[in-house]
Amino acid sequence: MAEKISFTINGQPTTVEVDPEMLVIDVIREVLNLTGTKRGCDNSTCGSCTIVVNGKATKSCNMPVKKIAGADVLTVEGLAKGMELHPIQKAISESGAIQCGFCTPGIVMELYGLLEANPQANQTEIENALNKHLCRCTGYEPIRDGALMAQKLIQDRK
Amino acid sequence: MKFKYLGKSYNRPDAIAKVTGKAVYLDDIRIPGMLHAAILRPEYAHANILNIFTEEAEKMPGVVKVVTGKGCKYHYGDNIRDLVPMAIDKVRYIGEPVAAVVADTKANAEAALAKIKVEYEPLPVYIDGREAMKPDAVLIHKENGQYWHLPHIKPTPGTNIANTYHLIKGKGAEGFKDADVIVEGDFHYPLGSCAAIEPHGAIVWFKEDHTIDVWSSSICPFIIREDLAHSYGVPVSDVRVRIPDIGGCFGYKSDITVEQTIAWIASFVPGRPVKWVASRKEDITSTLLGHGIHSKMRIGARKDGKLVAIQNEVVHTGGAYADTPVNVTMAATHNCAGGYEWEHCDLIGYTVYTNTPPVGAFRGYGHQEGQFAVERLMDILARKLNMDPIKLREMNYLSEGKTNSLGEMMWKTHGDIRQCSDYVKEKVFSKPKPAEDENYYYGRGFAAVSKSPKGAPFSTKGCYMKMNIDGSVNVSMGGAEVGQGLRTVVRQVTAEALKIDPERVRVYNDIDTLYSPYEWQTIGSMFTTQGGRAIIRAADKLIAILKNTAAQVLKTDVDYLEYDGEYVYLRNDPSIHVSVKEITRGYITSDGITVGEMAQAVSDARLPRYMNPDANGQGSLGVSYTFGATAAEIRIEKKTGKVIVDNFTSAFDIGQVINPQQARGSVTGGVTIGMGAAISEKVEFSEDGKILNPHLFKYHIPTYKEAPKQDVEFIENPDAIGPFGARGIGEHSVIGPAPAILNAIYDAVGIDFYEIPVTPDVLKKALESRQEVK
Numbered sequence: 001m002a003e004k005i006s007f008t009i010n011g012q013p014t015t016v017e018v019d020p021e022m023l024v025i026d027v028i029r030e031v032l033n034l035t036g037t038k039r040g041c042d043n044s045t046c047g048s049c050t051i052v053v054n055g056k057a058t059k060s061c062n063m064p065v066k067k068i069a070g071a072d073v074l075t076v077e078g079l080a081k082g083m084e085l086h087p088i089q090k091a092i093s094e095s096g097a098i099q100c101g102f103c104t105p106g107i108v109m110e111l112y113g114l115l116e117a118n119p120q121a122n123q124t125e126i127e128n129a130l131n132k133h134l135c136r137c138t139g140y141e142p143i144r145d146g147a148l149m150a151q152k153l154i155q156d157r158k
Numbered sequence: 159m160k161f162k163y164l165g166k167s168y169n170r171p172d173a174i175a176k177v178t179g180k181a182v183y184l185d186d187i188r189i190p191g192m193l194h195a196a197i198l199r200p201e202y203a204h205a206n207i208l209n210i211f212t213e214e215a216e217k218m219p220g221v222v223k224v225v226t227g228k229g230c231k232y233h234y235g236d237n238i239r240d241l242v243p244m245a246i247d248k249v250r251y252i253g254e255p256v257a258a259v260v261a262d263t264k265a266n267a268e269a270a271l272a273k274i275k276v277e278y279e280p281l282p283v284y285i286d287g288r289e290a291m292k293p294d295a296v297l298i299h300k301e302n303g304q305y306w307h308l309p310h311i312k313p314t315p316g317t318n319i320a321n322t323y324h325l326i327k328g329k330g331a332e333g334f335k336d337a338d339v340i341v342e343g344d345f346h347y348p349l350g351s352c353a354a355i356e357p358h359g360a361i362v363w364f365k366e367d368h369t370i371d372v373w374s375s376s377i378c379p380f381i382i383r384e385d386l387a388h389s390y391g392v393p394v395s396d397v398r399v400r401i402p403d404i405g406g407c408f409g410y411k412s413d414i415t416v417e418q419t420i421a422w423i424a425s426f427v428p429g430r431p432v433k434w435v436a437s438r439k440e441d442i443t444s445t446l447l448g449h450g451i452h453s454k455m456r457i458g459a460r461k462d463g464k465l466v467a468i469q470n471e472v473v474h475t476g477g478a479y480a481d482t483p484v485n486v487t488m489a490a491t492h493n494c495a496g497g498y499e500w501e502h503c504d505l506i507g508y509t510v511y512t513n514t515p516p517v518g519a520f521r522g523y524g525h526q527e528g529q530f531a532v533e534r535l536m537d538i539l540a541r542k543l544n545m546d547p548i549k550l551r552e553m554n555y556l557s558e559g560k561t562n563s564l565g566e567m568m569w570k571t572h573g574d575i576r577q578c579s580d581y582v583k584e585k586v587f588s589k590p591k592p593a594e595d596e597n598y599y600y601g602r603g604f605a606a607v608s609k610s611p612k613g614a615p616f617s618t619k620g621c622y623m624k625m626n627i628d629g630s631v632n633v634s635m636g637g638a639e640v641g642q643g644l645r646t647v648v649r650q651v652t653a654e655a656l657k658i659d660p661e662r663v664r665v666y667n668d669i670d671t672l673y674s675p676y677e678w679q680t681i682g683s684m685f686t687t688q689g690g691r692a693i694i695r696a697a698d699k700l701i702a703i704l705k706n707t708a709a710q711v712l713k714t715d716v717d718y719l720e721y722d723g724e725y726v727y728l729r730n731d732p733s734i735h736v737s738v739k740e741i742t743r744g745y746i747t748s749d750g751i752t753v754g755e756m757a758q759a760v761s762d763a764r765l766p767r768y769m770n771p772d773a774n775g776q777g778s779l780g781v782s783y784t785f786g787a788t789a790a791e792i793r794i795e796k797k798t799g800k801v802i803v804d805n806f807t808s809a810f811d812i813g814q815v816i817n818p819q820q821a822r823g824s825v826t827g828g829v830t831i832g833m834g835a836a837i838s839e840k841v842e843f844s845e846d847g848k849i850l851n852p853h854l855f856k857y858h859i860p861t862y863k864e865a866p867k868q869d870v871e872f873i874e875n876p877d878a879i880g881p882f883g884a885r886g887i888g889e890h891s892v893i894g895p896a897p898a899i900l901n902a903i904y905d906a907v908g909i910d911f912y913e914i915p916v917t918p919d920v921l922k923k924a925l926e927s928r929q930e931v932k
Contacts, residue, residue: 029185033188034179035179035182035183035185035186036178036179036180037179038183038355038356038405039185040355040356040357040405040438040854041438041853041854041855042437042438042439042853043438043853043854043855045853045854045855046355046438046854048355075179076177076178076179077178077179077180079178080178085174085177085178089177089178092177093169093170093173093174093176093177094169094173096167096819096820096822096823098170098172098173098176098177098641099406099641099642099643099823099827100354100355100356100403100404100405100406100407100640100641101172101175101176101177101181101403101405101641102183102354102355102356102405102406102641103355103405104176104177105177105179108177127862127863130862131861131862131863133862134355134854134859134861135355135827136352136353136354136355136406136408136827136831136859137406137641137823137827138823138826138827138830139823139825139826139827139828139829139830139865139868140826140830140861140862140865141823141826141865141868142819142823142826143862144862
């Protein structure tokens with residue numbers, strides 16, 4: 001039955017009253033109306049639903065909401081500061097990485113989890129991260145370009 | 159020619175909305191009072207429905223209505239009206255809607271679905287068109303031949319053949335008498351899924367005022383509108399279809415797909431909007447598939463390599479309904495002649511009803527499938543003639559002054575296949591191939607590409623343009639943005655046509671049939687060509703209005719005036735001028751009296767002289783072809799049989815490039831899809847018609863690590879119709895990979911494959927049996 005579960009989402013403390021087995025993606029999309037997180041498959045293959053939980057990129061479509069009790073959760077809506085895009089968003093929006101845009105939020109959150117924790121991530125780490133996501137539009141080349149641009153922007157920022 | 163705003167990589171107008179998660183896709187739409195539907199699919203791929211018991215489902219929590227197909231009196235379809243929104247007395251494929259539950263939440267609707275009981279009488283199942291077209295096959299549609307259809311469609315009543323298209327050029331098959339060498343093969347491009355990352359979805363709302371509101375992840379809002387108006391007997395103007403952002407299409411969101419089913423369900427709960435979004439499994443089992451084409455092809459040439467004749471029998475496993483596959487079959491049939499001139503053609507295509515999901519477009523209408531066959535056979539023919547395969551092609555390219563299978567003359571403005579071919583030859587084949595080593599065989603393969611346009615007699619695209627008081631411009635059109643970058647094209651072409659900075663052009667986002675200009679549908683790589691032409695026409699009208707107003711202000715004749723984006727001025731004395739900003743809403747004189755018209759214009763552009771096929775199956779598709787050439791450089795892992803595509807090179811003559819970054823992205827993405835078809839993607843069926851791999855972890859689309867490095871080149875021979883000489887580049891890049899990769903496999907290991915995908919298992923088995931033969 002429904003339980004109260006509290007966590008922080010995009011910096012805002014929040015409490016939802018839902019079935020603790022409800023999937024995180026459904027809580028985010030249907031309860032909190034944060035529709036930037038996307039569902040592209042039925043069994044955590046495509047990566048479109050990726051969010052950041054306690055700093056780590058996590059697929060939200062196979063995780064019950066009880067697992068994020070007390071956690072710090074970030075979705076794509078939480079990245080930009082007002083009109084100022086996060087460097088990953090800036091790079092991904094300029095490198096040609098966006099076509100249909102449906103896989104984009106998941107990839108942005110994946111890169112956030114990787115590059116904010118480790119701005120010096122090596123090529124293999126970046127490749128392993130991107131390999132968790134399916135994109136049907138781009139052939140991945142401009143996504144790689146965007147990831148490398150983002151890494152540079154983040155390194156320069158620090 | 160030099161352009162100010164073309165050939166430059168302006169950023170997409172929708173990039174920020176998409177990267178911030180604010181772009182609204184179908185599943186993101188919330189409407190007050192909205193209900194949710196879940197749809198029951200059958201246990202059998204072909205069966206009579208004896209009974210449906212819905213009582214238990216009706217008692218479940220949150221359930222508002224349980225719907226079946228009982229009582230449905232209409233069929234629908236644009237080419238053949240053979241579709242029903244929900245199975246009535248029989249099911250014809252494993253994903254067909256049998257019943258639906260409408261409930262307050264999706265979870266409640268799905269829970270109730272399990273309580274519906276259906277009794278079936280199973281019938282024989284056909285998953286292959288070659289079996290289904292046999293004279294003794296059980297009929298999938300006993301009504302075949304009685305359905306309304308377009309005049310050029312020829313069903314064979316009493317069989318499962320929904321259409322036969324036959325093209326004869328020259329002496330047809332008699333032409334083989336002139337051939338010294340003939341090669342043949344039986345090719346198969348199996349059923350695949352477009353697998354856009356966003357699954358299909360729709361919302362339909364029958365309102366109390368007898369109007370119907372629809373939202374869909376479709377590229378055909380105007381077809382949906384007319385179709386629903388026809389089915390429900392309301393004026394077309396009273397069906398309002400809105401298209402939000404679309405998360406990829408690649409073909410299977412064209413034509414009407416899920417909308418009629420959701421409308422049927424919603425019609426039982428008038429006053430309430432009903433939403434349905436496909437799971438990935440439903441997206442594969444219950445929307446359109448692609449391909450499913452067998453090609454039994456033979457080609458003949460003279461000793462010197464001059465091609466003389468081509469014959470092909472296309473058998474299309476079209477699926478349970480033929481409305482959408484017919485166009486794919488026909489285009490696969492006439493496009494199979496590829497980028498070559500043949501004096502004699504005998505090409506026949508059968509669209510066959512089968513117990514598989516219906517086939518629709520998949521990044522082209524049959525272009526990949528037909529040219530897969532001809533490009534493989536060109537390599538095989540070259541070996542038999544002892545010629546270099548590229549040299550053989552060079553002798554026969556469909557160049558200026560030659561005619562294609564349809565009898566259309568090629569002009570310089572169709573682009574130059576030889577220039578594309580030369581680029582690829584130099585880039586890939588001028589260096590030595592890596593030598594076989596301990597772990598890998600290496601191979602290289604070539605394939606030329608020809609892409610026909612796609613239209614219909616009424617296939618026009620409209621544009622509405624208004625200039626604002628500050629000289630900025632809003633453009634509204636009916637073209638659907640699926641990721642291809644259409645909004646960027648609209649912005650840049652408008653800027654060029656009106657001579658204003660692209661930053662001053664605001665492009666429409668959503669499509670709404672209540673306000674948007676008419677567009678047939680956004681298919682066939684035609685938007686840049688036709689939509690761009692419509693923009694130029696609208697811009698010309700708008701500039702004419704500005705000049706007419708300026709003529710009154712400057713007290714002179716219109717034809718003495720020039721427009722430069724900022725001013726309208728007297729040609730012989732530019733100091734006599736009026737600024738555009740002063741005349742966008744007419745010109746207000748000092749005493750408040752206003753002269754002139756609002757600076758706004760409407761236009762459209764159809765395909766010039768498009769015609770239906772004549773008695774020989776020939777005709778005019780109305781506008782330029784696009785040509786290209788491609789090559790694959792591959793490795794085959796000896797231990798596993800795995801094909802690794804290290805490099806893929808593509809050159810296309812697309813005329814004036816509008817946005818280099820987008821054009822390249824279209825190609826790199828398309829090549830990756832084509833590679834997936836060649837080595838991993840296939841929708842697998844059991845004998846009884848069940849789909850065995852309806853999930854992305856089983857239906858394997860290429861990942862980051864599998865994508866090849868790419869070399870992409872554009873040749874820019876200007877087009878005659880497209881805006882400022884541009885042609886489209888939406889679908890072309892998926893055509894080359896399968897034949898190029900299979901030609902490379904032969905180059906590496908000397909084995910000819912005629913069917914894709916060449917998975918590691920398939921290749922390893924072939925390598926092992928080859929060793930046994932040795």
